Structure formats: C-alpha cells, structure tokens
Amino acid sequence: MSIEIAGVGKRFGDFVALDNVTVSIPSGRLTALLGPSGGGKSTLLRIIAGLERADTGRVEIEGIDATDLPPQKRNVGFVFQHYAAFKHMSVRRNVAFGLQIRKRPKDEIAERVDELLKLVHLQQFADRLPAQLSGGQRQRMALARALAIKPTVLLLDEPFGALDAKVRKELRDWLRRLHDEVEVTTVFVTHDQEEALEVADEIVVINDGRIEQIGSPDDLYDRPANDFVMRFLGPVTQLGDHLVRPHDLQISTTPAGPDDVAGQVSRITRIGFEIRIDVTTATGQAVIVTLTRNEFLALGLDVGTTVHLRITPGSPTTPAGPVPAEVPLEVATSSH
Amino acid sequence: MADTLVKPAPVKKASAGKAWTRKRGPVTYLIRLVVVTYLFFLVAWPVYLVGQNTFKKGFDDLRAILTDPDIVHALHLSVEIAIISVIINTVFGVTISILLVRYRFPGKRFLNALLDVPLSVSPVVVGLSLVLVYGGRNGWFGPTLESWGLQIIFAEAGMVMATVFVALPLVIREVVPVLEEVGEEQEQAARSLGANAWQTFRRITLPSIKWGIIYGVVLSLARSLGEFGAVKIVSGNVLGLTRTAPLVVEEKYLNFDKGGAYATAFLLALVAVASIIVVSVLRPKEDR
Known part of the structure; x- marks a missing residue:
C-alpha cells in the first residue's frame, strides 16, 4: 500500500471538510477521488501533498510517516486545476525547476527535460512562456514539471476542470496512456463520474467529508454501497422502493410476472441513440426507462400505451433514500 | 507626485478592446478637455x-548652488537619506506585504489600518512624535540611547526614521495587490517541487x-527625497550638517534667493521625474 491515510480530520472554522477519514491508496495504480464539490476530496489531496495540515490523524507515503513533513520533503508531484505555471519562466525552465532545486548536473537536467517534453508533446514549445500556450498545453507542461522530480506519488487536483469538453476528453485518454507508461502512483480529484469511471483503476467516493465507498469502477457501478453512490455514478430512477438504473428496467405491453408494475407511457423522448420513456405507474410514480432504438421499435409504444415494468434480474439496486438536494433525479438521469 | 504614477490599465488585446470602445461623441471630448485643463x-x-525660473539666467543659478559646498552637502544628504530609507522600506515593505497577504493571524486588520497612519498623519506630527520618543534631553527613550552614545534626534538617524515613517506604506500598497493577484498556487507548486521557503521567495515570489x-521603490524614493515637515523637526536644520535639499529650498525662498530656491527645487523634481x-x-x- 502506497498512501495510508488514518483517521484524518480537517475543519475550516465551523465547516467540517474531512471527518475521520481512513483510506489506503494502492501503489502504482491510478486512483480517483470522486465526489460533489465541497465534499472534501481536494482537501484530502492537499493534505497528502502537505499543502494543508490535518487537524487529526496520520498520513504515510510509501512507508514514511509524512504527517509532519513540509511539502518540499514529501517528493510528491502536484498538478493544480489552474496549472500554477511559473509565468516568468519558459516551458523548459518550468519543467527543469524541481531538478535545479535538487542541484542536479546541467546535462542531466537538459536530458531529463527533453525526455519529458517529448513525453508531453511540447518539444517545439520549449522556449515559449506559459502565456503563449493553450490551456491543454499548459496542463501538460504542469504534468511534465511534476513528473520531472520522479515523484513517489503524483497528485492531480481537478486537472482537467478548467479545460473545454473536447480537450478534457483528449487529455483524459492521454493521462491514462501516460500512466500506463510511467507507472507512478497517481491520485486525481474529480467531480465528474464519467471521468473517474473511464480513467481510474480505483475510485474513492467522498461526500460530506466521509468516504462513501472504495472500489473499482465496476464495483461501484454494479454494486453501489448506498443510494448516494448509486445516484452519483450514473442515471437512476425509482421503481417502488428501489433505486435502479433506467436501462436496467424491462418494459413490455403484456404482463410477464407477478411482481410487474403497471403504468402508462406519458412521454417519449429521443436522446441520440437512446429512447427515453416516461411511465406513470398506477400509484402515480414517475419512472424513467431507457431503451435502444430497436427495442423501442419492436415494442411499438406510444403515449398512453399501458405497459408493465420490472427490474432486470441481477441488476444493481439500492433502497431509495431521501433525494439529496445536490443530485436531483432529473439531472442525474439526463447526464448519462 | 503620486498622481503621475497611476498605473495604466493592463494592456488588452486590440481586437478584444475595440468592440467595447464607445463612439467618441462631444461629451468624450468635453471630459478630455476638462481633465487636460485641470492637470x-x-x-x-x-x-x-x-x-523656467531655474534657467532664467541661463545656467548661473544651477552653477551657483552646485558650487556652494553647503548646498552640495544638503543634496548629498538628501540622496543618502532617501536611499537608506528606500532600502529599509523595501525590505520591510515586502516582508510585511507577504505577512499580510499570505498569513492569517490575530490583529491583521489592526496592522493593516496602522499601515495607513503615515499617509493620513501630517509629517509635522510624525516629526514631533519622534522627538517625544527619541529626543536627547526629554524624550521617553532618547536619554537612554544618548548615554550609550547614540544620538537620534538632530542627527541622521532621526532623519532616516522620519523619512522611513512617512514613506512606509508606499511599497506595501504597491506590492499587496500584486501578491493578491498572483495568488498562492505558484508558490505551492514550487514547494511541492522541493523548494524551501527562501528558494520559493527568490525564484517564484520575487520575480512575480x-x-x-519597482513602482513602490520609485514612489518611496520620490517621497523620501522631497520629505520636508518631519525632517525639518527632527533634523534641527543645521546648515552643512543636517540641512537637506527641501530645507534648502525653503531657506533660500525665505531669504529672497528665488533663483537658488528654484534651482534646488528643479534638481529635486528632476530626480523624481527621471526615475x-x-x-x-x-x-x-x-503587463508584468
């Protein structure tokens, strides 16, 4: 285990950012800290980096107690959401910074910097200032700068948050490939569940200063520990007392079993390759079902058709808790 | 002096700026006229x-003051005191600015308000208060220092203190907004890359x-060179010893040596404008 966090708590005035958090982050993997804004995930990352001090608890990095170590002694690479580029230095000098601080020989620095610039595809921009780069390029430079010192762990705080959707997606794939290449223990913070599911080996879901669940993307998606994780990781709808993913509902025009719930189609919406069917059950519950286009055509549904719903056997469900304010049902459903 | 140093707004890209430029109507020209006339x-x-008055008699007046050893001494003294004060104010100003922007501590608001006192209090009051504390005979602290052989009032030390006092906020008020704008992230990045506090300051904070x-230094220099009231009180205004250039201007002016007064004033203004x-x-x- 590479990073051990034990009983870490942190308050900002009256606000509890982290409440007795204990988690182990595995070596050599790409781990996502996922959760809504203000949930404490960035605070945890900054505590690992030493940029913030925990009020209680301990942090251990690769077997070394880092709780009281200042950031410069932790050998941690940190990448900020807004790049934190050294504005008065060229790209090359930005990347070389950590090595110069470590007083490495000049030719060794030059060699390592060239190698890293190549890795992040910025060779031809070596002599530019950060202001002359695009957001994506700046973030790649920041990554190269953090990697230059051969960090024990690489920490990224919402690294793609400030970039536009297309660049974000490119950089996401690129980060995954880069991680496979350099194999450094990497932890990144994100509030985007799609990003976490796509990139990470391991996801730690953090909400309200507490850890909700730790697991692989498949674990979390297929076996959510509670309704918060269920809601946060993907679209959900409610049938009876169960939270279920809309694509895990079966729909038919004739009843197929004793537990079927009958209802009427109230609306049909086409969203890209999916068809979304709004069904109002006999008890007045609004349920959402998503179908592929072919399934939809085979059923021949129309507004007003009476249908029967059931949960596909074996699909993940959780008991429905109260709907949290920050993840309204509609938003969670349409974001898929 | 300070009015001429108002910083130009950050240079926006021409294309972006143009769309927002309002059409120049008669009101625009009227406002320009008012401002230009006023200034x-x-x-x-x-x-x-x-x-103009300095050169009324060609270079005679300038030559006269530059060959008078007492005035040359006063000019030297003024420059010397200004440079020492600027160095002190720069070192302390940058330190206090970092303290104010980067750290949270009890009494911060009070310190912040205190730093504006030198700007709002009349320099004469500054001079008097320094005499009350450090005065050689009756001062609160002065006799003790004097017994150790340290004379503050009526000596260069007191003049430097008075000048430092009046110019104290100038570096701080220039540096604080810049520090706030630059933010803390670059420094944190440097720390995570292994830089200690001093390396972070020298390589990251200082360049940004x-x-x-530099603006703070120029403002302080101009202010320190021209300081009159506070210095007049603490210096004792002894010709050839503690009389500075601004005091020379007053002396010459009161003694109907208008040419000498203008010439000295011109030299003082010249240094400030040149910087x-x-x-x-x-x-x-x-921009930056």
Whole structure:
C-alpha cells in the first residue's frame, strides 16, 4: 500500500471538510477521488501533498510517516486545476525547476527535460512562456514539471476542470496512456463520474467529508454501497422502493410476472441513440426507462400505451433514500 | 507626485478592446478637455514654471548652488537619506506585504489600518512624535540611547526614521495587490517541487512581484527625497550638517534667493521625474 491515510480530520472554522477519514491508496495504480464539490476530496489531496495540515490523524507515503513533513520533503508531484505555471519562466525552465532545486548536473537536467517534453508533446514549445500556450498545453507542461522530480506519488487536483469538453476528453485518454507508461502512483480529484469511471483503476467516493465507498469502477457501478453512490455514478430512477438504473428496467405491453408494475407511457423522448420513456405507474410514480432504438421499435409504444415494468434480474439496486438536494433525479438521469 | 504614477490599465488585446470602445461623441471630448485643463493648471504648468525660473539666467543659478559646498552637502544628504530609507522600506515593505497577504493571524486588520497612519498623519506630527520618543534631553527613550552614545534626534538617524515613517506604506500598497493577484498556487507548486521557503521567495515570489516593488521603490524614493515637515523637526536644520535639499529650498525662498530656491527645487523634481520616466521605459510591454 502506497498512501495510508488514518483517521484524518480537517475543519475550516465551523465547516467540517474531512471527518475521520481512513483510506489506503494502492501503489502504482491510478486512483480517483470522486465526489460533489465541497465534499472534501481536494482537501484530502492537499493534505497528502502537505499543502494543508490535518487537524487529526496520520498520513504515510510509501512507508514514511509524512504527517509532519513540509511539502518540499514529501517528493510528491502536484498538478493544480489552474496549472500554477511559473509565468516568468519558459516551458523548459518550468519543467527543469524541481531538478535545479535538487542541484542536479546541467546535462542531466537538459536530458531529463527533453525526455519529458517529448513525453508531453511540447518539444517545439520549449522556449515559449506559459502565456503563449493553450490551456491543454499548459496542463501538460504542469504534468511534465511534476513528473520531472520522479515523484513517489503524483497528485492531480481537478486537472482537467478548467479545460473545454473536447480537450478534457483528449487529455483524459492521454493521462491514462501516460500512466500506463510511467507507472507512478497517481491520485486525481474529480467531480465528474464519467471521468473517474473511464480513467481510474480505483475510485474513492467522498461526500460530506466521509468516504462513501472504495472500489473499482465496476464495483461501484454494479454494486453501489448506498443510494448516494448509486445516484452519483450514473442515471437512476425509482421503481417502488428501489433505486435502479433506467436501462436496467424491462418494459413490455403484456404482463410477464407477478411482481410487474403497471403504468402508462406519458412521454417519449429521443436522446441520440437512446429512447427515453416516461411511465406513470398506477400509484402515480414517475419512472424513467431507457431503451435502444430497436427495442423501442419492436415494442411499438406510444403515449398512453399501458405497459408493465420490472427490474432486470441481477441488476444493481439500492433502497431509495431521501433525494439529496445536490443530485436531483432529473439531472442525474439526463447526464448519462 | 503620486498622481503621475497611476498605473495604466493592463494592456488588452486590440481586437478584444475595440468592440467595447464607445463612439467618441462631444461629451468624450468635453471630459478630455476638462481633465487636460485641470492637470495642466494644477501640475504641468507650475512644475514647468519652476524649470523656467531655474534657467532664467541661463545656467548661473544651477552653477551657483552646485558650487556652494553647503548646498552640495544638503543634496548629498538628501540622496543618502532617501536611499537608506528606500532600502529599509523595501525590505520591510515586502516582508510585511507577504505577512499580510499570505498569513492569517490575530490583529491583521489592526496592522493593516496602522499601515495607513503615515499617509493620513501630517509629517509635522510624525516629526514631533519622534522627538517625544527619541529626543536627547526629554524624550521617553532618547536619554537612554544618548548615554550609550547614540544620538537620534538632530542627527541622521532621526532623519532616516522620519523619512522611513512617512514613506512606509508606499511599497506595501504597491506590492499587496500584486501578491493578491498572483495568488498562492505558484508558490505551492514550487514547494511541492522541493523548494524551501527562501528558494520559493527568490525564484517564484520575487520575480512575480518585481514590478510592484519597482513602482513602490520609485514612489518611496520620490517621497523620501522631497520629505520636508518631519525632517525639518527632527533634523534641527543645521546648515552643512543636517540641512537637506527641501530645507534648502525653503531657506533660500525665505531669504529672497528665488533663483537658488528654484534651482534646488528643479534638481529635486528632476530626480523624481527621471526615475518615473526610467521605469516607464523599462517596463515590459506585456503587463508584468
């Protein structure tokens, strides 16, 4: 285990950012800290980096107690959401910074910097200032700068948050490939569940200063520990007392079993390759079902058709808790 | 002096700026006229007249003061005191600015308010208060220092203190907004890359607040060179010993030596204007 966090708590005035958090982050993997804004995930990352001090608890990095170590002694690479580029230095000098601080020989620095610039595809921009780069390029430079010192762990705080959707997606794939290449223990913070599911080996879901669940993307998606994780990781709808993913509902025009719930189609919406069917059950519950286009055509549904719903056997469900304010049902459903 | 140093707004890209430029109607020209007239009669014309009066008799007046050993001493003294004060104010100003922006501590608001006192209190009051504390005979602290052989009042030390006091906020008020704008992330990045506090300051913080410091230094220099009230009280105004250039101007003016007064005033203004021009020429085109 590479990073051990034990009983870490942190308050900002009256606000509890982290409440007795204990988690182990595995070596050599790409781990996502996922959760809504203000949930404490960035605070945890900054505590690992030493940029913030925990009020209680301990942090251990690769077997070394880092709780009281200042950031410069932790050998941690940190990448900020807004790049934190050294504005008065060229790209090359930005990347070389950590090595110069470590007083490495000049030719060794030059060699390592060239190698890293190549890795992040910025060779031809070596002599530019950060202001002359695009957001994506700046973030790649920041990554190269953090990697230059051969960090024990690489920490990224919402690294793609400030970039536009297309660049974000490119950089996401690129980060995954880069991680496979350099194999450094990497932890990144994100509030985007799609990003976490796509990139990470391991996801730690953090909400309200507490850890909700730790697991692989498949674990979390297929076996959510509670309704918060269920809601946060993907679209959900409610049938009876169960939270279920809309694509895990079966729909038919004739009843197929004793537990079927009958209802009427109230609306049909086409969203890209999916068809979304709004069904109002006999008890007045609004349920959402998503179908592929072919399934939809085979059923021949129309507004007003009476249908029967059931949960596909074996699909993940959780008991429905109260709907949290920050993840309204509609938003969670349409974001898929 | 300070009025001429108002920083130009950050240079926006021409294309982006153009769309927002309003059409120039008669009101725009009227406002321009008012501003130009105002500045002309308040600043430009009086300063110009000092220059004109200096050269009324060609270079005679300037030559006269530059060959008078007492005045040359006063000019030397003024420059010396200004340079020492600026160095002190720069070191303390940058330190206090970092303290104010980067750290949270009890009494911060009070400290912040206290730093504006030198700007709001009349320099004469500053002089008097320094005499009350450090005065050799009756001062609160002065006799003790004097018994150790340290004379503050009526000596250069007191003059430096008075000058430091009146120019104290100038570096801080220039550096604080720059520090706030630059933010803490670059420093944190440097720390995570292994830099200690001093390395972070020298390699990251200092280059990013460089222009704020330079403006602060220029303002302080101008202010320190021209300080009159506080210095007059603590210096004792002894010719050839503790009389500075601004005191010479007053003395000459009161003694109906108008030519000498104008010539000394011109030299004082020249240094200040020159430093402002040098800074605006050196300043890089792209903002900071």
